[in-house]
Structure formats: C-alpha cells, structure tokens
Amino acid sequence: MKLFDELTDGNFELYAMKHYYNPTCIDAEEFYEDLKRFKYIKRLLTRYRENGSSITNLLLNHMVVVFNVFGYEAGLRMLEYRVITSENISVIKPFLIYLKAIDNTKYTNTPMDKNIVNELRNI
Numbered sequence: 059m060k061l062f063d064e065l066t067d068g069n070f071e072l073y074a075m076k077h078y079y080n081p082t083c084i085d086a087e088e089f090y091e092d093l094k095r096f097k098y099i100k101r102l103l104t105r106y107r108e109n110g111s112s113i114t115n116l117l118l119n120h121m122v123v124v125f126n127v128f129g130y131e132a133g134l135r136m137l138e139y140r141v142i143t144s145e146n147i148s149v150i151k152p153f154l155i156y157l158k159a160i161d162n163t164k165y166t167n168t169p170m171d172k173n174i175v176n177e178l179r180n181i
Contacts, residue, residue, distance in 0.1 A: 065139040077132035092127050095120045096140040103146045106174075114177040121153055134159050152178055 062073050074093055083089060099120050102113040125133045134154070142150055147165060152174045154160045 065135065070136070070139065073132070074128065074136060077128045079129065080127045092123065095124050096136065099124075099137070099150075100141050100146075103141070103149055106149055107145065110173075112177070114174065114181070117150075117153060118156075118178075118181075121157060121159075125157060125159060130159050149174055 062069060062076075065073060071093070075089070078089055078092070080088065080092065099117060102117045102120070105111055106113045121137075124137065127133075128136060137150070137154075147168045149171045151160075151165050151168055152170045154164075155162065155170075156178045
C-alpha cells in the first residue's frame with residue numbers, strides 16, 4: 059500500500075506539502091496559512107447551514123486559493139477528506155462546478171443548493 063492511497067490525519071499534511079506550489083511562499087508559516095483554508099471553508103459552510111448568511115464570495119475566494127496552491131486534483135481530494143460531508147455537499151457542489159473542479163457527472167445523486175446556484179449565476 060502506498061503512503062497516499064488513503065488520506066488520513068497522519069498523512070494529510072505530508073500530502074499537502076507534496077502538492078503545494080506557491081512561488082511567492084517565503085516560509086512555512088504561509089504554507090500553514092493556506093492549509094487553514096480548509097478549516098475556514100468548513101466554518102463558512104456551517105455558518106451558511108445554521109443561519110443562511112451569504113458566504114459566496116468568501117468561500118469562492120478560499121476555494122480559488124486552495125486550487126491555485128494545491129492544484130485541482132490534490133485540492134479536491136483534500137476537500138473531500140476535510141470538508142465535503144453529506145451535510146455540506148449540496149452547498150459546496152455548485153462551487154466545485156463553477157470552478158470547473160468537477161463536472162456534472164460527479165456527485166450525481168446530490169441536489170445543489172438553489173440559493174448558492176443563483177448567487178453564483180449572478181457573479
């Protein structure tokens with residue numbers, strides 16, 4: 059079995075380091091700031107589910123940075139491990155499609171949150 063066949067808490071950070079690409083990064087602190095974006099994304103999703111507050115621009119910004127510094131394949135895999143749950147998928151799926159991180163054939167049995175879809179259409 060290879061080290062990254064399955065992401066775990068034990069190898070997540072190492073996987074992130076392997077796929078991290080930020081030419082302007084000058085120290086490890088920047089890497090850890092970018093890694094915290096997964097936590098921020100999760101918090102924004104929770105805030106949206108709990109009180110319906112608008113998260114579109116903030117969430118979009120965090121996801122763009124995640125995909126820019128980790129790449130689409132690794133970024134999506136890390137999001138699936140840390141963020142995407144059955145309660146979050148209907149909210150995050152429209153963002154993933156909007157950013158072309160996935161196509162319409164992924165998560166086919168998951169409906170998309172209509173409010174988020176409408177907000178993304180108005181961007």
